[in-house]
Amino acid sequence: MKLKLVAAVVVAVVVASSVVYYRAGATSTEPRLLTATVTRGPVVETVEATGTVEPVDTVEVGSQVTGTLKTLAADFNDIVKRGQVIATLDPASLEAQLQQAEASVRRLEAEVESARVQVKDAEQKQARAEALARDQLLAASDLDSARITTEVSRAALKSVEAQLVQARASLEQSRVNLGHTIITAPVDGIVLSRDVEVGQTVTASLETPTLFVIARDLGTMQVNASVDEADIGRVQVGQPVRFHVDAYGDDEFGGTVSQVHLQPIVEQNVVSYTTEIKVPNTGLKLKPGMTATVSIEVARDDDALRVPTAALRFNPSAEVLAAFGKQKSPSAQSSAASNAIVQPASLSRSSGERQEDEERSSTTASSRAAVWRLDDGGVERVPVELGVGDGTSSAIVGGRLEEGAEVVVGQPSVAAGAATGGSSGSPLLPSFPRRGGRGAPRGG
Template identity: 45%
Template sequence: MAGVVVVALVAIGGYLWQQRSAASSAGSYRTATVERGDIRVSISATGSLGAISTVDVGSQISGLVTEVLADFNDTVTKGQVIARIDPSTFNAQIAQGNAAIHAARAGLATAQASLRNAEADYRRKAALGATRLVSASDVDVARAARDQARAQVDSAQAQITQQTASTRTSQLNLERTVIRSPVNGVVLTRTVEPGQTVAASLQAPVLFQIAEDLSKMEIVLAIDEADIGQVKTGQPVSFGVDAFPDRQFRGVVQQVRLSATNTNNVITYPVVVAVDNVDQVLLPGMTANAEIEVSRRDDVLRVPNAALRYKPAEADPAAASAPAQRGGSPVDELPRIAAGLQLDAAQQAAFDTALQAMRERAAARTAAPVAAPAGPSMFGGPPRGGNANRSAGNSGAMRQRMQERFNQQFAGFRDTLSESQRARWNSELTSLLAARRAPLYKLVDGKPTPVSVRVGVSDGSWTEVSGEVVAGDQVVIGSGRPAE
């Protein structure tokens, strides 16, 4: 009886020791849970708010400013008088021009009278010359006098035209003494005062600056060359201004300009963001701290970035003893992408046919006993020869070949898609094939088990993953019991 009790106590003690060891092993790792969620990738930049169209109103003439009829922040309409310049000089020029026109018209009348007399004299002498009653030289003199009279008439008419044009110029300058708003808008700046002399000899001085429409504004952001490749027209933008620290405003990328700026060997590109300012709270010149949303992944598997940075210690036998599991094939991710396209029955049938053909092709390639070149398999396998450096060097070429094969295999399916569906399919497929692989350690029975996962986008805190992990898995993010 005593022996049975001893055996029972030893068994219970061994069981308790085993459970304690397992709990101690599990407690020696800090873990996080694989979960589903959204990942938003953004680029931060700073720029200044400004009106979409700002017009500089100047003066084409020189003179003394007699009236200023618009002030800062005034709302003006197109054609409204906003300033006047003393017109006295131009009134005098117009009066002088009118007098010159009258004198030219009198000269024309005199020339026309002389022409009529010369023509009559020529006709008489030409008739007499035909009967040999006057000499031929007298007829020639009369003809020359007629031609000279005609030339004098033409000259008098030209003088009238010249004086009329000169007077018209003075009249235009007189009209320019009245400065009018060229657009509907708001006066931003005013640089002129009554009594000030405007000199427009070399260039037109700016008297007013008018913003055409402040309900629509824009931000010009300076984006670094390392990030400009991710910025596309139509991407959403959120930004804040110091005047309203608790409020976020929205905009959209309107233009990515090609004019690069080099500042201390730092290359940036201007990106124009369109902003609605219906309530007129945003003012020109405000500094905007903006974030451009370049990528967004909704309802994807994600892990903390610390899980991808974790490396087990060489002395950790639990982590070193388990072989790495292979991640899933990119083909396995295609149904998820297709599900997000909301396919109809015909499109789904075309997709299923193409997917089945690709899987059969993958199975045939796996079964074929042929020597394979170095580099990763397009269906998710590890390198089949060569060294790691060679594989890394060929990764770009492999992705290109994989892209071409996917496009060829799913060409018929792509033809059934609408334009928006095709754009999303291309974007998702490019992201899938460009994803890199990284090791991740799952905690299985208290031991870290390495698996290979495909790594997607990251927002700095979370990273999208896919492969041999599911929501709820515990992944190792560090060694040692967390501090209490």
């Protein structure tokens, strides 16, 4: 009796399997749909940009006088203190100039003394001439001559005194120039670059030559990111930033937007704006000049009802609606033309015309966005209102869509369907390819 029962069960299973295989084969020509689940989770909208890691503050150290570099007391990566000697120039020529200036000052000081004596002598002669003229013992012409001699002497004194002032100024400049042969660090910091060698001639003309570049502090760096003009309106001071550099692979660094430059940068008709991002450089891993791939967080929803962006782009064909459109009662069929599921007026137009309509009304696209939800074996169009989007998922802030719902994200390609051999029994489920293939995407 037991053997007969087992045999009957085996026969029933074989028959049922045959029926399922037959039905699967019969429906293999029907369209298939890829679905994803509506979930809750964070959605972060970002603006992408690239930039360069730079020190927050750098100082270029140059030479204010021309000379030959005599010594170097600092090199790459050296830590220096304010006032520390980092290089010297050969002072020989400037010392000679100083001696010449000192000699010129001493000579002019002597000439001033001589001029003063001459003025005093001329004034005394003029006084005697005036006394004699009062007694009518001296001709008027001789009195005029004495007076002129006095005026000339005084003018000569003023001229020599002016030359002395100029010579003293030249002397002071010579002393300053001699002092400039000793080059010191203007700030505390670290030497980033050294652009000279011992024995090299440094020429100070209209532009001061750069000998060293010193960074004040590498503990805090900044990324100068170039943000496209289409995105700059959403970037504000204080927004958090995440970025990567090639040197550290998947390591992620954080920072904050500190300034957005108003001056545009135009390259090949592309307009961008420099955005400064302050970055703590713990461990001094970041080095000047590194290229950074930046993501600036412009909006965030930590508990969003989210759907894949592909679900918002899905637009069912007439074939899909015919296979999965929800059946209507006779009383409801008269209003099918305005029904949100079928929309025969929209389907009668080409896909290009529908896309053109969407572009013309892009300003209200978020209020008219929709997804197609699986419901009782069919698909139903559900209008939704969009919030934050990150390119992969979008937040739903309004509409009749709940967590856990299944939404359609697309259809498998013909090649993928052929690879499955039509073995799936339900056209609503994704086809599972053979070994080496990919399954359907799931939301999450």
